[in-house]
Amino acid sequence: MADPATATKITLDESELPRRWYNILADLPSPPPPVLHPGTLQPVGPDDLAPLFPMELILQEVATERYVDIPDDVLDVYRLWRPSPLYRARRLERALDTPAKIFYKYEGVSPAGSHKPNTAVAQAYFNAAAGVRRLTTETGAGQWGTALAFACAQFGLDCEVWQVRASYDQKPYRKIMIETFGGVIHPSPSPLTEAGRKVLAEHPDSPGSLGIAISEAVEVAAQHADTNYALGSVLNHVLLHQTVIGEEALAQFAKVGLTPDLIVGCTGGGSNFAGLAFPFLRERLAGRMDVTIRAVEPASCPSLTKGVYAYDFGDTAGMTPLMKMHTLGHDFVPDPIHAGGLRYHGMSPLVSHLYELGLIEAVAKTQRECFEAGVRFARTEGIVPAPEPTHALAACVEEALRCKETGEQKVILTALCGHGHLDLAAYGAYLAGDLADHELADDEVAQAVGALPQVPA
Numbered sequence: 001m002a003d004p005a006t007a008t009k010i011t012l013d014e015s016e017l018p019r020r021w022y023n024i025l026a027d028l029p030s031p032p033p034p035v036l037h038p039g040t041l042q043p044v045g046p047d048d049l050a051p052l053f054p055m056e057l058i059l060q061e062v063a064t065e066r067y068v069d070i071p072d073d074v075l076d077v078y079r080l081w082r083p084s085p086l087y088r089a090r091r092l093e094r095a096l097d098t099p100a101k102i103f104y105k106y107e108g109v110s111p112a113g114s115h116k117p118n119t120a121v122a123q124a125y126f127n128a129a130a131g132v133r134r135l136t137t138e139t140g141a142g143q144w145g146t147a148l149a150f151a152c153a154q155f156g157l158d159c160e161v162w163q164v165r166a167s168y169d170q171k172p173y174r175k176i177m178i179e180t181f182g183g184v185i186h187p188s189p190s191p192l193t194e195a196g197r198k199v200l201a202e203h204p205d206s207p208g209s210l211g212i213a214i215s216e217a218v219e220v221a222a223q224h225a226d227t228n229y230a231l232g233s234v235l236n237h238v239l240l241h242q243t244v245i246g247e248e249a250l251a252q253f254a255k256v257g258l259t260p261d262l263i264v265g266c267t268g269g270g271s272n273f274a275g276l277a278f279p280f281l282r283e284r285l286a287g288r289m290d291v292t293i294r295a296v297e298p299a300s301c302p303s304l305t306k307g308v309y310a311y312d313f314g315d316t317a318g319m320t321p322l323m324k325m326h327t328l329g330h331d332f333v334p335d336p337i338h339a340g341g342l343r344y345h346g347m348s349p350l351v352s353h354l355y356e357l358g359l360i361e362a363v364a365k366t367q368r369e370c371f372e373a374g375v376r377f378a379r380t381e382g383i384v385p386a387p388e389p390t391h392a393l394a395a396c397v398e399e400a401l402r403c404k405e406t407g408e409q410k411v412i413l414t415a416l417c418g419h420g421h422l423d424l425a426a427y428g429a430y431l432a433g434d435l436a437d438h439e440l441a442d443d444e445v446a447q448a449v450g451a452l453p454q455v456p457a
């Protein structure tokens with residue numbers, strides 16, 4: 001056992017890499033509402049999803065068994081960077097003068113610099129095994145597009161990415177990284193698709209959104225028999241693949257003989273948050289752990305804290321099935337904040353369901369507070385975080401300072417899901433005092449959710 005009094009970096013041997021993903025559906029008190037076909041409003045079946053996804057992933061989407069084996073070929077690629085380290089943030093603790101113990105699970109050691117390859121590699125593997133030749137996808141900040149381009153290169157697939165225009169302009173090096181891995185990338189909205197052309201006709205200067213980029217990628221995949229679509233978040237199978245993070249973290253905490261009292265993670269579509277939190281939630285549901293789990297989202301795109309829980313499309317053009325989730329409306333275009341990966345109008349149906357069940361909490365943060373926490377973290381711990389996990393860090397700092405007031409020695413675990421080496425322009429803007437805060441007002445929310453699809457109860 002590592003010495004809890006001195007350990008800074010808690011690592012696992014490659015032989016301790018988890019060999020199974022955890023499916024939380026097996027342990028929930030009630031299942032989430034079904035995904036509906038937009039035409040018939042009946043629950044979708046495997047055949048409805050077959051034009052976009054290989055059957056193995058469709059089966060994982062609806063699986064109810066507690067564990068799914070990770071294929072050996074996927075484990076082989078995971079070994080390039082997994083198991084990822086768990087750190088004790090001793091320097092941050094000292095700077096905050098808090099009695100809290102702060103830990104962070106660092107996913108920035110992956111080839112893309114974030115948690116995204118955990119599912120990209122799995123999705124590329126199952127598509128290649130099914131004979132698919134090309135994958136299309138959307139990307140926000142570019143982490144997911146990079147991850148999928150890397151994963152496609154591992155399994156001999158072509159990869160075509162639509163990147164949200166605001167992020168495409170803010171983060172030019174992501175394009176070069178995607179091309180270096182062999183991918184093709186377009187800014188979204190693009191003139192290449194019906195969905196993109198429609199947006200451009202109405203808003204030639206549109207900053208884009210994840211919903212629009214998803215429409216473009218889905219449209220192209222649906223039109224070509226040899227092409228499938230891959231989604232970087234939101235869906236059950238994506239969250240399933242990310243649970244490798246939490247399984248490792250559980251084993252790492254066991255090495256120092258501690259358990260977290262609070263887990264904080266940022267939520268765009270919910271995948272890094274779920275990946276870290278779900279295995280701990282399994283322990284809590286089984287009565288083996290008492291841990292609070294808190295999602296942190298941007299105040300400019302507050303799907304959990306201000307959105308409605310309703311059936312909505314996953315994309316802007318309305319091509320995907322209808323999912324019951326916390327949503328701001330599928331045509332909502334968020335303010336172009338620098339945490340591009342958090343600019344999604346909805347939230348994973350599974351995370352939304354857990355929120356409805358009261359199993360998780362949610363808070364919203366504005367971007368300057370987040371960058372302040374990111375800079376504080378960089379100056380103490382030496383890692384420049386991606387703008388997305390600075391949201392979790394802001395909530396972590398808030399809790400650590402609360403502990404300073406109360407004297408509580410809480411154990412806090414933060415999902416540090418990526419580094420910000422290709423997001424430095426955002427830090428430049430923050431340091432120059434050029435970043436504005438934007439909080440979505442209640443009347444803007446009411447307007448945004450005004451045109452949700454009508455689904456009978």
Ligand SMILES: Cc1ncc(COP(=O)(O)O)c(C=O)c1O
Nearest residue numbers: 143233268269270271272341418
């Ligand atoms: C570094 C990083 N963190 C978080 C997210 C948000 O996605 P999710 O909520 O699925 O983890 C993204 C999405 O692109 C990302 O790149």
